[in-house]
Amino acid sequence: MTPGNLMKKSSKRRLESFGRTISLISTAVIVFIVLSILYFVTSKGISTFVTDGVSLGDFLTKSIWNPGTVADDGTPLVGALPMIAGSFLVTLISAALATPFAIAAALFMTEISPKSGKKILQPVIELLVGIPSVVYGFIGLTVVVPFVRSLFGGTGFGILSSTLVLFVMILPTVTSMSVDALNAVPRHYREASLAMGGTRWQTIYKVVLRAATPGLMTAVVFGMARAFGEALAVQMVIGNATLMPNSLVTPASTLTSILTMSMGNTVMGTLENNVLWSLATILLLMALFFNILTRYIGKKGAVKK
Template identity: 70%
Template sequence: MEEVHNQLLKKSKKAKLEQFGKTISFLAIILIVAVVVAIFYFVASKGLATFFVDKVNFFEFLFGTEWSPGNVTEEGKQMVGALPMIAGSFIVTLLSAIVATPFAIGAAVFMTEISPKLGTKILQPVIELLVGIPSVVYGFIGLSVIVPAVRMTFGGSGFGLLAGTFVLFVMILPTVTSMTVDALKAVPRYYREASLALGATRWQTTYKVVLRAAVPGILTAVVFGMARAFGEALAIQMVIGNATLMPHNLITPASTLTSVLTMGIGNTIMGTLENNILWSLALLLLLMSLLFNILIRFIGRKGEMK
């Protein structure tokens, strides 16, 4: 009787395997959280040293327009104004998202509503190919094609925010398109059937029913694409001109947070003001990426509530 009781209380092999899997998953989650916290701590400790060790004024860093770390103005202030790079990052990100969104929505509508078979056979492989192209290839294409085209069409050197916008537009288009396709496919089929049953045309159904129902998913795709564009470094560095000046138009050389970081981080000595101020830019970039992720989750929850 006691043996039967022990057998009943003994865990089966499947239960032990399940417990082992839960333990491994929990340890993996702990490791991921620890790595993320370590990254935030490392970047924050380096970036905040600019303000607590080097005594740089935070508002002068955030809103200043002169960038030459290590040098001072006539008033004795450090020339560490990051506003030109912040403005450049936001301008190319917003413009590339504005240009990419109509193309992404149009391609997604064609692939899901107009010709799903043709879209699956032709457009889907093309989009997947664009996703897999390395950033440096986009940069070389921008340097060889887009910069000369901008120079011939609008004048100037060809380097600037406009060239960066075109490069980022091509880079984020596959991401935005793929996520928009998923958002349109997620719209229930009976939405379309009910609209058509009420006498709506195919276009009216697509425009007034399907697209409106997919708005949260499309917004998530756009914000995700903006996050991708905001963090891009190599391709944008090759075509924007890398001039740390306030952008006055779209065809003069400018810079972004990532372009300044990639050019300068390897040419500074750890612990100096020149190095710490670059870590401050990295911290700002990290916080903006976190903000984009929070915005994506917020839009996703709004869509679930609807």
């Protein structure tokens, strides 16, 4: 081996070593940032129960939210149940609405008319993804809220208006991931079904959709995570009333809407501020739950395959 080749090999090894070092440093920084966020939010969140003496059971089950006052027994009125219920309602209903539309659009793009489907729906999906949340909220405020008001009465603000806005917001996410899940189904599954005499619809229903079920469930979970964490658009159309939602057309609130409204009006270290960090901790735990659920679904799908 010539000296020139030896120098080239040594240079390549140094570059590889440098690349590995940069990768390890970047990974360590990311892990450190994530752990720091987890520690910071969690430590602030548990201060409500450790420092201020609020009962965790009361916080999760009581329905009166007024951190500036106390009850007759001296306990703060910080029942977060209305916000928790509002967040879950808008998330579940919007995901239930978006899922059939997203799967239908994905099937049209992959199984029924791939060329024209992608030509028509792909730009629409990309456009919906690129629209900022404040624009969705403004459209909801000027279009959806008056529509709900004229149809059902009341103020128009509430769970239903938020659900309709979130439905449009999470639709491109669920659709894009559903397309990827359907495209991941091996082609020979379809060919085998057709060779055995199955029609195109039988192949789609009994073969493609069943094989893509883990991926489709992952898409729905991602959509739910997107809906659960949305703040500005929901805040603009839900009404922000810290009351238990007794119908879909009465003003309500979510964890994110209360956080965005109240965080700038509190003093760090006070009970009013700590309970908001407790709401943020619930959001963080739900984000972790959605991520764990996604990984679990992916592993189950991999085992089946």
